[in-house]
Amino acid sequence: MKKLMGIAAAGAMLVALAGCAGGGGAASEGPKALDELVVGFAQVGAESGWRTANTKDIQAAFEEAGIELKFSDAQQKQENQIKAIRSYIQQGVDYIAFSPVVETGWDAVLNEAKAAGIPVVLTDRAVDSKDTSLYVSFLGSDFIEEGKKAGLWVLDQYKDSTEKVNIVQLEGTTGAAPAIDRAEGFADVIRQNPNLEVIESQTGDFTRAGGKQVMEAMLKSNPDIDLVYAHNDDMGLGAIEAIEAAGLKPGEDIKIVTVDAVKDGMQALADGKINFIVECSPLLGNQLVDIIKTLNEGGTVEPRIITEETTFDQEQAIEALPDRQY
Ligand code: AHR
Numbered sequence: 001m002k003k004l005m006g007i008a009a010a011g012a013m014l015v016a017l018a019g020c021a022g023g024g025g026a027a028s029e030g031p032k033a034l035d036e037l038v039v040g041f042a043q044v045g046a047e048s049g050w051r052t053a054n055t056k057d058i059q060a061a062f063e064e065a066g067i068e069l070k071f072s073d074a075q076q077k078q079e080n081q082i083k084a085i086r087s088y089i090q091q092g093v094d095y096i097a098f099s100p101v102v103e104t105g106w107d108a109v110l111n112e113a114k115a116a117g118i119p120v121v122l123t124d125r126a127v128d129s130k131d132t133s134l135y136v137s138f139l140g141s142d143f144i145e146e147g148k149k150a151g152l153w154v155l156d157q158y159k160d161s162t163e164k165v166n167i168v169q170l171e172g173t174t175g176a177a178p179a180i181d182r183a184e185g186f187a188d189v190i191r192q193n194p195n196l197e198v199i200e201s202q203t204g205d206f207t208r209a210g211g212k213q214v215m216e217a218m219l220k221s222n223p224d225i226d227l228v229y230a231h232n233d234d235m236g237l238g239a240i241e242a243i244e245a246a247g248l249k250p251g252e253d254i255k256i257v258t259v260d261a262v263k264d265g266m267q268a269l270a271d272g273k274i275n276f277i278v279e280c281s282p283l284l285g286n287q288l289v290d291i292i293k294t295l296n297e298g299g300t301v302e303p304r305i306i307t308e309e310t311t312f313d314q315e316q317a318i319e320a321l322p323d324r325q326y
Helices: 002-013 025-029 049-065 078-091 107-115 143-157 177-190 208-221 233-245 263-270 285-296 314-323
Strands: 038-043 068-073 095-098 120-123 137-140 165-171 196-203 227-230 255-260 276-279 304-306
Touching: 038 049, 038 078, 049 068, 049 233, 049 263, 049 285, 068 078, 078 095, 078 107, 095 285, 107 120, 120 285, 137 285, 143 177, 143 227, 143 255, 143 276, 165 177, 165 208, 165 233, 177 196, 196 208, 208 233, 227 233, 233 255, 233 263, 263 276, 263 314
Parallel strands: 038 068, 038 095, 095 120, 120 137, 137 304, 165 196, 165 227, 227 255, 255 276
Antiparallel strands: none
16 A cells, blocks of 8 residues: 555656656647647546546546647447547647557557657556557556455455355456456455355446346346455446345345445445445546646656555545545
8 A cells, every 4th residue: 555655646746857758749849838739538438437537537627727638438439449549640639648448459549649749648547558659658547456455355354254255246348457457456365265256257348237237147147146346336336226126235135345436336335335445536637637748848757657546445435425526
């Protein structure tokens, strides 16, 4: 945790005037006035409360900074994101930022941006490109760490259990960095107790409807589920609906651990229907604006900026809810 805070603090500063990843673009021609800058942002979609909060935060930060932001919603389809990025390249924007729906398949379009001299910033999710010169910086959470935090809570909850604990996992979008990493971090930790077993794992695509549908099917095929690990709040909230419809009590008959800590998730935690939430912050707008401003001034930025995050149990959710922004 201490280490994470340290990295986050360094990330918050993020403006390094020398070394690190190169900026390119505006730097060589001198800085542009902020109201002359144009940034193209290719968003994943509007699949979750987290995503809506992320979009609002980014749009508000650019508006406040007086920088034009072109925005596109890919409706969770990689081909739509690629089209949007190509269109930003054609329009000759100064910078491109995007949150890649999946990890693979970005090299071609990122090479096109590079050839056009347009620096790219990744927000929220990573790409698996070997060539890290294809983007200037990656700003977002450590999803493996998030999965580990969820696993640690489960490990502690069942430390005295001598019986098998049946866990079902509601995965995020197949191939997306948070789905891959949250599963990996969780598995890495729970393997310390052989009683903890993930008996089924299916994608709910990070949506509430997906979480509900998958949970309904899981309840039918597994009569003895002890715990749900959902890769985001929305799928956990969908699972709550399915569990209640099956005549069971979420949070008691079946425990629920989720990731995000958006308001609806936090309310369910405060109400005892979710048992633990690992925070994933969607508030990336100001940090993204700082990156763009730094590059515009010819500075360089850290290649990896990790978001500062915490965890919540019921009491902490009750305390945090009144001031929760999203
Ligand atoms: O990439 C971040 C994840 O994407 C959030 O956890 C989830 O809610 C969103 O859809």
